[in-house]
Amino acid sequence: MTEQEYSGKSSLPCRHSVSDDSQVPSCDDQLVHLDNVRQLQLEILPIDEAQRRAELFTVLADPNRLRLLSALANQELCVCDLAAGLKMGESAVSHQLRVLKSMRMVNYRKEGRNVYYSLADSQAIDLYKLICAQFSTALKLHPDILSG
Amino acid sequence: MTEQEYSGKSSLPCRHSVSDDSQVPSCDDQLVHLDNVRQLQLEILPIDEAQRRAELFTVLADPNRLRLLSALANQELCVCDLAAGLKMGESAVSHQLRVLKSMRMVNYRKEGRNVYYSLADSQAIDLYKLICAQFSTALKLHPDILSG
């Protein structure tokens, strides 16, 4: 996850063989290599945007957080019911809800001793719902997705 | 990421107050609480499917892997050009390509000393492309997504 300038021993251009009419990128000599790399750098997802996208995927990369979101998709729920429903400790649920809250994916509402959480109305949740829809569609077409 | 049965000190049902006509789930007494939890468990994403989805998101949760995928979206590339283009060490690129390969997200083709990688034609990549399309659409609608 570090983004420091790469300065390892292999920063020199490689010089692998290539046919002239090839569609394959080549680095026969330093100039061509540098041109290819510069061209690549224009097309590649910029680091800061890659970082932002990766942060969203990081939040979605935990099965318990996915289950929390799926539980809240139907109704607002308090911490203790979420903990019981997911068979998680209440402290663990609270920690994970804080992660979701920091990404503006859930809202909370205090009522007496309880705190009710619900899906937020945010851009991150919009994207999450779209992804979920894609998952459902893909799963219907290919029930063995990601396992076969 | 452990999925062991929860057996902590707080597994007893909570008993928070509730109004009778409430849409809010209640756990006034043990029976209602258990019913709610059982109902919840029917609606929540099952653990094994949450695990599978989380594994895909885990692969997407690293900025360098997202950048590798974006580079390969346009053309097949060898390890050294990817390393130069992304300013990563070649060993790091190789390690990450192995992760992508294990999820069947990239193919490789050996040509002499070089190994050319390209996006695979797999269900995981289909889903990745759909997610990318959603990202692009959402980003066009909301340029400040995930940061505002």
Added chain:
DNA sequence: ACAATATCTGAAAGTATATTCAGATGTATA
């Protein structure tokens, strides 16, 4: 005020992940 309850918080422990380094493998070329 006191006890019980629901939630939150921070530290600790265990696990997972990413990169680097050193060296191994396999290929092309002099």
Added chain:
DNA sequence: TATACATCTGAATATACTTTCAGATATTGT
């Protein structure tokens, strides 16, 4: 064969993440 090169691999290090534990905070009811 010997050298250079591209890639891979495994160990080591550093960082990040998840859960648990103990205790803090806040609210309700006696």
